[in-house]
Amino acid sequence: MGEKTNRFSADHLRLDAGAEAARIATFIRDAVLTTLRRKGVVVGLSGGIDSSTVAALAVRALGADRVIGLFMPESDSSDDSLRLGQLLAEKLGIRTFTEDISGILRGAECYRRRDEAIRTVVPEYHSGYKSKLVLSSLDSSEFRISYVVVQSPAGEQRKVRLTAEAFLALVAATNFKQRTRKMMEYYYADRFQYAVAGTPNRLEYDLGFFVKNGDGSADIKPIAHLYKSQVYQLAASLGVPKEILDRPPTTDTYSLPQSQEEFYFSLPYDQMDLCLYGKTHRIPASEIAEALGKREDQVERVYRDIDAKRAVAHYLLMEPLLVEPIKKTAAET
Amino acid sequence: MMSIEAQVRQYVTDRLLFGRSDVVVDGETSFLESGLIDSTGVLELVAFLEETFKIKVEDEDLIPANLDSINALTRFIQAKSEALAHSRT
Numbered sequence: 001m002g003e004k005t006n007r008f009s010a011d012h013l014r015l016d017a018g019a020e021a022a023r024i025a026t027f028i029r030d031a032v033l034t035t036l037r038r039k040g041v042v043v044g045l046s047g048g049i050d051s052s053t054v055a056a057l058a059v060r061a062l063g064a065d066r067v068i069g070l071f072m073p074e075s076d077s078s079d080d081s082l083r084l085g086q087l088l089a090e091k092l093g094i095r096t097f098t099e100d101i102s103g104i105l106r107g108a109e110c111y112r113r114r115d116e117a118i119r120t121v122v123p124e125y126h127s128g129y130k131s132k133l134v135l136s137s138l139d140s141s142e143f144r145i146s147y148v149v150v151q152s153p154a155g156e157q158r159k160v161r162l163t164a165e166a167f168l169a170l171v172a173a174t175n176f177k178q179r180t181r182k183m184m185e186y187y188y189a190d191r192f193q194y195a196v197a198g199t200p201n202r203l204e205y206d207l208g209f210f211v212k213n214g215d216g217s218a219d220i221k222p223i224a225h226l227y228k229s230q231v232y233q234l235a236a237s238l239g240v241p242k243e244i245l246d247r248p249p250t251t252d253t254y255s256l257p258q259s260q261e262e263f264y265f266s267l268p269y270d271q272m273d274l275c276l277y278g279k280t281h282r283i284p285a286s287e288i289a290e291a292l293g294k295r296e297d298q299v300e301r302v303y304r305d306i307d308a309k310r311a312v313a314h315y316l317l318m319e320p321l322l323v324e325p326i327k328k329t330a331a332e333t
Numbered sequence: 334m335m336s337i338e339a340q341v342r343q344y345v346t347d348r349l350l351f352g353r354s355d356v357v358v359d360g361e362t363s364f365l366e367s368g369l370i371d372s373t374g375v376l377e378l379v380a381f382l383e384e385t386f387k388i389k390v391e392d393e394d395l396i397p398a399n400l401d402s403i404n405a406l407t408r409f410i411q412a413k414s415e416a417l418a419h420s421r422t
Binding site for chain 2: 135136141142143144145146161162163164165167168304307308311312
């Protein structure tokens with residue numbers, strides 16, 4: 001019996017970054033200038049790895065003078081988001097605009113609705129508190145339970161299980177943030193006749209880590225096919241500043257610092273990448289477990305969690321449903 | 334009064350199947366594996382258990398062995414109700 005070679009490892013996600021950047025740049029040029037017939041691209045810049053990579057790819061494809069970067073801070077944003085976004089924009093030499101969306105969010109009563117939802121489970125919660133949403137770990141149960149973590153002005157933290165009503169109201173309120181940002185991106189897209197570039201990576205796109213008609217909306221999604229660790233490889237090859245490469249992925253949606261891991265994915269991105277790759281390519285959980293140094297049943301659990309997340313993503317990615325297909329007229333075809 | 338199992342079945346039909354009576358969920362069908370329940374659904378289920386049966390569902394109770402099928406739920410409610418009755422005597 002021959003010894004099995006080609007064991008599964010992180011090497012399966014290694015990219016030829018130069019070739020991939022060139023392929024995506026060609027896609028962006030064709031999609032924006034020919035298919036969409038727009039003059040350039042608008043990218044919302046969060047100071048994170050995904051939006052930085054998309055902006056750098058857009059510059060590679062179209063040139064800096066056809067790329068607009070938007071900074072859209074709000075009351076709960078980390079100062080780092082704006083600072084790192086500006087650092088990237090300066091390096092790329094692109095035009096930028098800053099829109100503080102706190103006023104719009106206050107107008108929509110985003111913060112009040114959020115605080116009210118939290119008060120149903122933490123009655124003493126008020127505007128001096130900070131908060132974030134977290135999920136129970138996969139190790140504790142296959143049921144992913146949502147909790148709110150609140151921090152009093154004195155710095156005391158509590159973790160409280162949410163009711164279904166509070167969870168839904170809290171998420172519905174904070175989703176104003178992603179939807180307001182997208183509205184602003186389309187304002188600039190309309191004003192300059194540009195296309196909007198979405199920034200989801202494969203983990204986010206495939207597993208539904210986005211807001212429908214919020215950050216899930218865009219004219220092009222140039223990195224949606226790439227695992228997060230591949231986005232890092234691409235970013236490094238495109239010269240994205242090291243400080244952005246080193247920044248831990250964050251949601252930057254809640255007033256307490258919140259990792260994407262505790263909010264949604266349950267594993268660090270590099271491990272989640274391998275699990276999603278394994279699940280997608282029907283690689284037995286035992287092989288992924290060996291590569292990750294985990295037990296087979298832990299990876300089986302992640303595989304089932306991927307199924308559950310894909311069920312959510314199915315709704316999020318669905319186009320509006322019609323009673324019947326709308327036929328083009330002869331003039332339109 | 335409806336039995337515990339009948340109340341659980343009614344809940345499954347009303348809340349997990351959105352009233353569809355043409356789908357059969359047998360006693361051992363896993364809610365998770367059949368895609369009938371998501372993380373919000375678990376929280377709704379907890380509210381149903383606490384309000385209908387006046388039991389307290391603790392964080393450590395939130396495991397598939399207790400909540401993932403009609404039979405599991407029925408056993409869980411019975412055990413919790415008995416424990417509650419016992420604590421009152």
